[in-house]
Amino acid sequence: MDPKTRAADVRAILPGAVDCDVHPSAPTMTQLMPYLDEYLAESVVNRGIEQLQSVHYPPNAPITIRADWRQGDGDGLARLQAHLLDGIGVGTAILNPLLGVQLLFNADMAAGFARGLNDYTAREWLDRDPRLRSSIVVAQQSPELAVDEIERLAGDKRFVQVLLLVMGDRPLGNQMYWPIYQAAEKHGLPVAIHAGSMYRHPTTGIGWSTFHSQDYAANAVNFQTTLTSLITEGVFSTHPDLKIVMSESGVTWLPSFLWRLDKYWHGLRMLTPWVDRMPREIVASNVRFTLQPVDAPQDAAVLSRVMEHVGTEDLLLFSTDYPHWQFDGDNAVPEGLSDSQIRRMMIDNPMATYPRLSEAAK
Amino acid sequence: MNVEARPNLSKVQEARVGIADCDVHPNPTSLEDEVFPFLEQKWRDHIETYGMPQRIGFAGGTQYPKGQPRASRRDSYPPEGGPPASSLSFFREQHLDPHHVDLAVMIPLRIGQALQNMDLAVALCAAINEWQQEFWTRKEPRIKGSIVMAYENASDCVAQIEKHAHKDDFVQISMLSRTPDPLGHRKYWPIYEAAAANGLPVGVHAFGYGGNPPTGGGYPSYYIEDMMAHAQSCQSLIVSMVYEGVFDRIPDMKLIIVEGGIAWLPSLAWRLDKIWEKNRMELSHVKRPPSEIIREHVWLTSQPIEEPDKRQQLVETIDWIGWENVLYASDYPHWDFDDPKRALPVQLTQEQRDGFFRNNAFKAYGLS
Numbered sequence: 001m002d003p004k005t006r007a008a009d010v011r012a013i014l015p016g017a018v019d020c021d022v023h024p025s026a027p028t029m030t031q032l033m034p035y036l037d038e039y040l041a042e043s044v045v046n047r048g049i050e051q052l053q054s055v056h057y058p059p060n061a062p063i064t065i066r067a068d069w070r071q072g073d074g075d076g077l078a079r080l081q082a083h084l085l086d087g088i089g090v091g092t093a094i095l096n097p098l099l100g101v102q103l104l105f106n107a108d109m110a111a112g113f114a115r116g117l118n119d120y121t122a123r124e125w126l127d128r129d130p131r132l133r134s135s136i137v138v139a140q141q142s143p144e145l146a147v148d149e150i151e152r153l154a155g156d157k158r159f160v161q162v163l164l165l166v167m168g169d170r171p172l173g174n175q176m177y178w179p180i181y182q183a184a185e186k187h188g189l190p191v192a193i194h195a196g197s198m199y200r201h202p203t204t205g206i207g208w209s210t211f212h213s214q215d216y217a218a219n220a221v222n223f224q225t226t227l228t229s230l231i232t233e234g235v236f237s238t239h240p241d242l243k244i245v246m247s248e249s250g251v252t253w254l255p256s257f258l259w260r261l262d263k264y265w266h267g268l269r270m271l272t273p274w275v276d277r278m279p280r281e282i283v284a285s286n287v288r289f290t291l292q293p294v295d296a297p298q299d300a301a302v303l304s305r306v307m308e309h310v311g312t313e314d315l316l317l318f319s320t321d322y323p324h325w326q327f328d329g330d331n332a333v334p335e336g337l338s339d340s341q342i343r344r345m346m347i348d349n350p351m352a353t354y355p356r357l358s359e360a361a362k
Numbered sequence: 363m364n365v366e367a368r369p370n371l372s373k374v375q376e377a378r379v380g381i382a383d384c385d386v387h388p389n390p391t392s393l394e395d396e397v398f399p400f401l402e403q404k405w406r407d408h409i410e411t412y413g414m415p416q417r418i419g420f421a422g423g424t425q426y427p428k429g430q431p432r433a434s435r436r437d438s439y440p441p442e443g444g445p446p447a448s449s450l451s452f453f454r455e456q457h458l459d460p461h462h463v464d465l466a467v468m469i470p471l472r473i474g475q476a477l478q479n480m481d482l483a484v485a486l487c488a489a490i491n492e493w494q495q496e497f498w499t500r501k502e503p504r505i506k507g508s509i510v511m512a513y514e515n516a517s518d519c520v521a522q523i524e525k526h527a528h529k530d531d532f533v534q535i536s537m538l539s540r541t542p543d544p545l546g547h548r549k550y551w552p553i554y555e556a557a558a559a560n561g562l563p564v565g566v567h568a569f570g571y572g573g574n575p576p577t578g579g580g581y582p583s584y585y586i587e588d589m590m591a592h593a594q595s596c597q598s599l600i601v602s603m604v605y606e607g608v609f610d611r612i613p614d615m616k617l618i619i620v621e622g623g624i625a626w627l628p629s630l631a632w633r634l635d636k637i638w639e640k641n642r643m644e645l646s647h648v649k650r651p652p653s654e655i656i657r658e659h660v661w662l663t664s665q666p667i668e669e670p671d672k673r674q675q676l677v678e679t680i681d682w683i684g685w686e687n688v689l690y691a692s693d694y695p696h697w698d699f700d701d702p703k704r705a706l707p708v709q710l711t712q713e714q715r716d717g718f719f720r721n722n723a724f725k726a727y728g729l730s
Contacts, residue, residue, distance in 0.1 A: 171583075197579075205598060210606050211606070213605050213637050220629075221594035225587070252629040253630070257626065259625060309670070
């Protein structure tokens with residue numbers, strides 16, 4: 001869209017802006033079949049495995065796909081190009097495929113679907129538009145199999161990060177997951193932790209919800225407990241170069257969370273002596289947050305004040321969360337962010353977070 | 363945090379009138395000596411034979427060993443012996459008198475509100491309510507009790523509320539935050555209806571063993587994670603109560619969140635507004651923006667208060683919460699005790715100070 005045709009109150013998307021959380025339409029099982037190994041493809045047919053859609057994003061629920069983005073000609077890629085790349089005008093989009101492979105209990109089957117999904121993404125999306133990059137989907141069920149998939153794809157520089165769901169078998173700082181972090185750190189791949197659940201436990205620490213709205217709200221509290229876990233269980237003490245990208249996490253909870261964690265760290269740090277820096281320092285060096293959904297009110301002064309509480313412009317990575325309904329029209333950037341924050345989150349911070357964005361593809 | 367009470371130093375923030383402390387934890391010297399007299403013999407025998415199992419593996423103690431014995435200040439053991447806060451005279455000497463406490467709301471913990479054996483939980487909670495009166499509230503008018511109940515059994519809870527609500531000894535009912543189902547679940551509604559009908563707030567104190575992992579991603583490894591996660595459990599229970607329509611159904615319901623922190627509330631309310639706007643079809647029973655509902659129905663006690671380097675940021679955060687919605691609490695005798703002289707070390711207006719340290723509490727509990 002020509003910038004001149006935009007409504008005056010829409011904040012400009014800077015040339016070359018990187019959108020760090022974009023969801024390609026999930027492939028149907030028929031689309032996925034050519035990319036599955038022979039045994040798995042046969043299982044799909046013989047066992048009647050029709051779909052792997054997670055209940056976390058009901059296909060027809062309002063947040064899952066914005067109403068006007070349900071329209072449009074062509075396949076998922078054509079719609080994404082029309083709405084996001086050419087429409088809103090982002091320069092590079094990092095795909096986070098959301099297909100419920102992590103929910104399976106059979107880890108080998110999950111790894112098979114993850115391989116097929118990643119190959120499908122490479123052929124059907126990345127090959128067809130050079131503006132796209134992707135996360136590596138892995139079998140979160142088995143760190144060993146996840147590492148195999150990271151090693152298999154690390155040579156393809158269009159895969160720029162590893163994708164995990166925020167609610168897993170155990171809190172993500174647990175030592176069980178460290179091989180994933182080691183492989184990611186070795187290859188210069190950040191680990192994106194995205195909203196969603198493997199559904200091993202109720203989505204809250206106090207039991208199962210009644211409504212989808214509760215489960216969606218549960219993501220933010222689970223990002224909080226996950227950040228506690230990553231820091232206190234020592235992930236960054238052992239993997240100091242690892243970057244974690246909290247995706248679809250919200251960010252306004254961060255200042256009060258760190259006030260609390262810093263206080264508890266002062267009081268209890270003798271119980272986790274490997275945490276040798278203030279939690280806020282660890283977040284500043286190792287953890288990033290995607291922009292949408294912005295969990296702040298419309299009042300620009302409030303968001304501006306919250307960003308003062310955050311205290312640094314290094315933490316945010318621009319995202320639209322396309323096609324999830326987080327904003328209307330082309331208003332991907334909320335009022336209340338400074339010009340320098342906008343430039344950093346769209347350009348500087350993604351380039352610093354994802355070394356592979358500066359490298360030639362392939 | 364773990365600051366000694368200093369009876370001779372009260373100039374730092376000397377209160378003109380006494381303060382309200384909305385979370386203190388007196389203990390029996392022992393269950394056998396002080397609580398068993400209120401229990402039938404069969405339950406005394408039962409406890410001595412089988413213990414009091416909850417939804418955790420250890421027969422006694424906690425899932426996560428605490429940072430110090432009984433999570434208590436090391437200076438809080440009474441000189442005459444017994445556990446922290448088990449002596450009324452030492453409680454007065456170490457806390458009520460030097461800190462000018464006019465109102466101390468006691469919230470008994472470790473008393474089995476969520477025991478696996480429901481009948482035992484009902485009997486024990488009834489006994490604890492008698493114990494509060496016999497050993498504390500009748501002896502010291504500054505101390506008020508909380509009606510405790512086996513909240514997985516709503517009908518017995520209603521009976522306890524109706525038995526005690528009219529007494530001056532009690533100012534709220536008390537539940538725990540980590541429940542088997544989120545607190546907006548309809549099985550808990552009769553409790554809220556009875557509390558509201560009797561003009562009592564529902565205090566929900568952090569902790570409890572509901573049988574769910576403390577996070578949606580399973581059990582963490584360390585005590586600091588378990589402690590931190592109370593803020594998230596409290597957020598989740600507010601989500602549940604707002605979205606499941608508790609406050610729309612029971613307009614007089616007052617909720618007091620105890621010991622979950624405070625500064626996360628604005629972010630939560632903003633998020634809930636946005637999700638509500640997009641899911642009006644699913645949440646058609648929620649008639650107003652969640653932030654309005656929360657402002658009207660939810661109070662938070664201050665301890666353990668968040669501590670930004672720039673203290674003014676805490677003031678700005680309480681501006682967003684609403685100054686009338688925050689109640690001072692010390693958590694005496696626990697290790698993370700917030701000294702009233704240091705709990706809010708910022709420049710406040712007299713109205714803010716009076717509200718935080720006293721008036722908000724009296725209003726929330728319906729006291730004059």
